[in-house]
Amino acid sequence: MKALVYNGPRDVQVKEMPDAKIEKHTDVLVRITTTNICGSDLHMYEGRTGMEAGRILGHENMGEVIEVGKAVDRVKVGDMVCLPFNIGCGFCANCERGLSGYCLTVNPGSAGGAYGFAGMGPFSGGQAELLRVPYGDYNCLVLPEDAMEKENDYVMLSDILPTGYHATELAGVRAGESVVVYGAGPVGLMAATSAFIKGASEVFVVDMHKDRLALAEKIGAVAIDDTEGGGVKKILDLTGGQGADRGCECVGYQCCNMHGKEVPNLTMNNLVQSVKATGGIGVVGVFLPEDPGAADALAKEGKIAFDYGSFWFKGQHIANGQANVKAYNRSLCKLIHAGKTKPSMIISHELALDEAPAAYESFGKRADGWTKVILKPGK
Structure with a gap:
């Protein structure tokens, strides 16, 4: 699969990487249709974190479920889903309290995991064609029937x-x-x-x-x-x-x-x-x-x-502290579905995945007119 890989400070590159795949029975595999560049990504891009070279970036992700693990019960192949940037297990003490951003099991030795983020576990990011989603039943927000029509709005439920x-x-x-x-x-x-x-x-x-x-x-x-x-x-x-x-x-x-x-x-x-x-x-x-x-x-x-x-x-x-996305994303999804809010109004650039390195460079310069960048891996 194509994916955006962090090589080092101010050096990212779209490369062919091994396909993401189901690794555990509770996993879901998603074909990414929209993934965003976040301001938090710039901290890593600029070398201001402990991000390791070779990691795939991207924690604001949305796409279509193409495969589910044997233990996945709720999420189905063909569902359009938005993935909270923080990965939770759903059963630890913090997840049970609604504090999914501080899951105690997905990132041993720390509280909280995330896709493609420094210090937040080994999970690959979604600035790629495919994404493995751990604990899919818990972490996937299944979107309404207008998911494709309002895709640029719903993807904002992943984080911002x-x-x-x-x-x-x-x-x-x-x-x-x-x-x-x-x-x-x-x-x-x-x-x-x-x-x-x-x-x-x-x-x-x-x-x-x-x-x-x-x-x-x-x-x-x-x-x-x-x-x-x-x-x-x-x-x-x-x-x-x-x-x-x-x-x-x-x-x-x-x-x-x-x-x-x-x-x-x-x-x-x-x-x-x-x-x-x-x-x-x-x-x-x-x-x-x-x-x-x-x-x-x-x-x-x-x-x-x-x-x-x-x-x-x-x-x-x-x-x-970071947002516990699952505490809010379902309710905010209903507001988007009802037309009460339209977060896509902040999007300044909609680009193909291949254009991501140039987008990081411009976004990293805080250039005028670069407010929110979304990437379409299938474009």
Whole structure:
């Protein structure tokens, strides 16, 4: 099969690889029809993780079931399915609690597994023609009859839409509240969308990319251009000096200031200033236990200089971590099916798998107009 393989920093290549296949009776084999490039993939692409050479990338996957293991009962050949990026077993203590992102069995010695991701187990990614899905009955979301018609919407259930929704859950967003989202990338845009789904009265989205801010406005959010700094002041001015009720961090450890310099603590500390006293903050941007490629000593150890004094004094609370996709994907699927949300509106490029290396290069440069890239292995 063709697959996108990580060779090393900023070096990915479409190669012929051994076909994915059923390995255990609980597996499902999927022919990938759509797979996305995620902002998280860029951390690996840039060599900022411990990703091993020779691995197949891709954790946002959707396709058609072409084979099932002998123990698979629910999922059938011919089903169109979307795969949560996190792989769960369905029977460990965390999976039973709905915390599928922190499965205790699929990645021994750690909590949580994922397709094609550094530190998340040995599982191959789906930027390929075929994908093996462990524990298929648990991990496959079988899609409605309009799966082909709305394929570019449903594939967003693999990660970014549930992750954006998770940010609002972690922050505690309730109807009528105001929300500030840092980051107008795909996850930030989905967090803004989710805030509106939950009944937010106002949503502010802070970024420095004008093309992405235009999409935030299209969703109905107030775009805050932080190109010259001053984003915090703008939010305080728009909220009577109090700050937003809730805040979402959707950037992560490679956030940059207006000069393009990485400042890992920037969005976290800006959220403390931008959110009102006693407000909630949800963090879904990626922060890693170590970042050897970082510029400063703290960041190399996965640490940031957090404004804990102001955070404590304001009585705020923070919840964080990767999304447990299965906790949300079924309900969000129903919203797409009913036409209540259309996450595909953020797609900027739809490309063949063979075009993936060039797409990584452009997306990795954060080039204008590159918001969300989807790949079609059969194209």
